[in-house]
Amino acid sequence: MLKAGIIGYGTLGKSIAELIVSKQAGNVELKSVLVRRKPDGWDSAQQTFALTSEEEEFFNGDLDIIIESAGHQALHMYGEKVLSSGSHLVVLSVGALGDTRFYENLQASAEQHRKQIIIPSAAIAGLDRITAGALGEMEEITLITRKHPRSWAGTIAEEKVNLEALTEPVCIYEGNARESSKLFPQSVNVSAALSLAGVGFENTKVQVFADPTIKTNTHTIKAKGYFGEVEISVSNVPYEQNPKSSPIVAMSVAKVMKNLTSAVVIGV
Known part of the structure; x- marks a missing residue:
């Protein structure tokens, strides 16, 4: 045991x-x-x-x-x-x-x-595929994260947009995984995990959206390399008491x- x-x-x-x-x-x-x-x-x-x-x-x-x-x-x-x-x-x-x-x-x-x-x-899903694919040449990896505005409360997103007034999706960050994992430490740890599995923090592209039209936390991975291509999307039900994370x-x-x-x- x-x-x-x-x-x-x-x-x-x-x-x-x-x-x-x-x-x-x-x-x-x-x-x-x-x-x-x-x-x-x-x-x-x-x-x-x-x-x-x-x-x-x-x-x-x-x-x-x-x-x-x-x-x-x-x-x-x-x-x-x-x-x-x-x-x-x-x-x-x-x-x-x-x-x-x-x-x-x-x-x-x-x-x-x-x-x-x-x-x-x-x-997220697919880290096994990304880790295996990274054994060959990897051309690009992108992570797109979308969460309801309430999930971004208390983050730097509040300095960029009025979260409570949003009526449509807004990109609150676009850059690489090293910076995103620092700016949103509780919410995009997935970008760090993806970076370690694949091509590193600098070369992993990240887009982060505050999206009032959704109720779940969604993550989409797009990767292309010697192994072929993969696109994986997951939709996670957030904790009611902590919408930054999911069961x-x-x-x-x-x-x-x-x-x-x-x-x-x-x-x-």
Whole structure:
């Protein structure tokens, strides 16, 4: 049985915990979750895992794998510590890896401690195809992300347009993945994952739209290369309490866990 821990207990962290506890993530036991502070009304007697704000207690828990679901700052704070403590690291705040020096240090730590940094498909599809295609010449990769204006609240998009007044789709960003992952850290981590799978941050084109005509979060990948061409679109239902993300992200993490503990693995 795989012993797992989670950093962060927000909307995503809770969803991942529920999937593990309900055994939808394979033969995995959730041992503990690291939080800044315990939520009001938390009753440890009614839970099968520990909730702790004590870092040393968490990292000394002999965990096989730790899932980061707490944002870029948390990954910077704890990424190397996860690996040095003897755990594999599942990264959800992939945009933080746009920091080249940080990413290189994290890779070096993983190699030193013989652990893996695992990046799930999360909100997009087709990373297996892109990773395979990148073994040959890749001519271009573009990501087009569309979300309802409410999903861009609290981002730089508010400086560009009046989100509440939009009546038609507006492109709020066009550029490369390195810049987009910095400008929209909670919303376009998918561009970072795509970059790492394919042709890098500078060469991955990104378009970001605020679209009042849709209710879902949509991502379209267009790629062309030696392997041929591919166009993949996904439409994700957002969390009501956190429209920047979607339940499929937690489900993708559960799939990672299941793959690690199953005799048969499909879609890698």
